[in-house]
Amino acid sequence: MKAEYINPFIAALENFCETMLGCSVERGKLKVANSALEIEHPEIDQAFAKYDISAIIGLTGKVRGTVVLSFPAKTALMIARRFLDTEKIFKIDEIVIDAVAEMVNIVAGNAKTHLSDELGLIKLSLPTVVRGRNFEIRYPTGSIWLQIPFNSDLGPFFMQVSFEKV
């Protein structure tokens, strides 16, 4: 994937945070990675944040890809509270799972409309949420993915985007 394809995803994420969460985000350093690189440099893997909850959505069309948003539990909780305008969320339950699933759905949906000029119609799969401790999201060898860390007043999180033209 071309690095500039990440821009509509970043713009969509920043827009979501500003308009739906009323929070500004600070973007960290873009990281480009692939599995082959990881095998040669296993220390790079250590630098990847491993968070507690991740929302994943698939993209199809003239591209095949995935978008992942990963959050520490506390950030996910704060985002769900802000998204649903309530303080009454105290644990990672179905409400939080729905909130992060909806967030990845909206961000990917918004980004795809901006990518469609160049890449044609893109469709989204259903979002899936992974919850746990100490899990990693991986891609097949040879895939290239971009990871962008964000910081916000709701806490840190990151986005991973991977796709290839078909």
Added chain:
Amino acid sequence: MKAEYINPFIAALENFCETMLGCSVERGKLKVANSALEIEHPEIDQAFAKYDISAIIGLTGKVRGTVVLSFPAKTALMIARRFLDTEKIFKIDEIVIDAVAEMVNIVAGNAKTHLSDELGLIKLSLPTVVRGRNFEIRYPTGSIWLQIPFNSDLGPFFMQVSFEKV
């Protein structure tokens, strides 16, 4: 989703195991679940197997969905050995990640050709693999998913399929 939509996925999985792995599988009892049910009956969640490695792929078209294959580490190792015809795989590394990603890609790809008569063209996203200890795959509230446990001479595993018409 209609329960009969699961059949092409089961057939594709059984076919993959027989032709690509030379192993026969025994299908367990189909389980239909949704998140609303889980909230009312939290004990149901306990019954869901939590395995060490899961391969996820998205479906789009007139349906939106996901297919998940989940394996204990030992089953994934045995499948990768058989798939690549080598005994020299001893841990969950990139080779095993690639093998289970390819397995979900082939199974979903085979199933979609059989579903296309009724549901039109279906496309697949890139596969994603989750690896860890004690993680769960979840879907947004209201989603219905089907889970089928399998047993084989390479070990137990399960498949989850969730989709909705758009």
